[in-house]
Amino acid sequence: MSNGKVFKDIADRYDRLNAILSLGQDQKWRNTVVSRLPEGRILDLGAGTGAANEILATRDLVALDPAPEMLSLNDADERVVAVAEALPFVDESFDAVFSAYVFRNLDSVDTTMAEVARVLRPGGMAGIIDLGRPVGKLKAKVHRAGTAVVLPIAGMTVGAREEYSYLHKTLDKHPPPQQLLADTPLTLVDTWRLGPMGFVWAALLQKSEVRS
Numbered sequence: 527m528s529n530g531k532v533f534k535d536i537a538d539r540y541d542r543l544n545a546i547l548s549l550g551q552d553q554k555w556r557n558t559v560v561s562r563l564p565e566g567r568i569l570d571l572g573a574g575t576g577a578a579n580e581i582l583a584t585r586d587l588v589a590l591d592p593a594p595e596m597l598s599l600n601d602a603d604e605r606v607v608a609v610a611e612a613l614p615f616v617d618e619s620f621d622a623v624f625s626a627y628v629f630r631n632l633d634s635v636d637t638t639m640a641e642v643a644r645v646l647r648p649g650g651m652a653g654i655i656d657l658g659r660p661v662g663k664l665k666a667k668v669h670r671a672g673t674a675v676v677l678p679i680a681g682m683t684v685g686a687r688e689e690y691s692y693l694h695k696t697l698d699k700h701p702p703p704q705q706l707l708a709d710t711p712l713t714l715v716d717t718w719r720l721g722p723m724g725f726v727w728a729a730l731l732q733k734s735e736v737r738s
């Protein structure tokens with residue numbers, strides 16, 4: 527089997543399982559963020575196979591991901607292999623930055639946010655969505671117990687048990703977005719919760735109109 531076929535299979539499984547785990551809501555959740563971002567040139571940070579391309583279709587899209595295999599399945603016109611922590615773009619070259627289900631995988635959120643702030647034009651906006659734990663100790667505990675069982679089983683059904691055991695662990699990696707994004711060069715405009723028990727978080731940030 528060729529490498530391309532292997533990655534296509536993994537990506538198909540990944541997209542299918544995401545749709546199942548989110549009860550088919552993953553695109554709707556992405557869209558709650560995208561609909562609040564300005565039109566114009568947009569960077570999809572950690573774009574993967576291009577799951578968001580349809581809802582970004584009215585914009586001038588640049589898809590960035592460190593995995594060339596994922597990006598090779600992405601049909602965006604402009605695709606860039608790079609990490610979020612070192613963006614290969616000039617200052618102030620985007621109207622918006624969007625990132626879905628990526629932040630748990632980053633090496634450094636602080637470095638990434640400094641880079642996002644650098645490439646945004648003054649007044650530009652960043653929208654982020656990712657999975658975490660619900661708010662409140664009891665809800666988080668119940669959710670943790672649930673995902674410890676459900677995720678490996680769901681992963682097993684599509685032959686990706688290890689990936690989804692890993693997902694279970696990464697759900698505890700970050701504090702809530704109000705803490706995670708408190709000290710970035712951007713202003714945190716809004717955060718909101720989605721999904722069962724609110725385990726999905728979204729955040730909207732803006733770069734100052736005034737040049738420092």
Ligand SMILES: C[S@@+](CC[C@H](N)C(=O)[O-])C[C@H]1O[C@@H](n2cnc3c(N)ncnc32)[C@H](O)[C@@H]1O
Pocket residue numbers: 571572573574575576577578590591592593596608609610611625626627628631632633
């Ligand atoms: C769960 S997938 C999400 C893909 C897509 N954004 C979506 O909504 O389906 C996570 C993606 O983040 C990418 N990624 C991992 N580390 C990254 C980094 N440091 N910078 C940018 N992207 C990264 C992975 O290659 C993968 O494509």
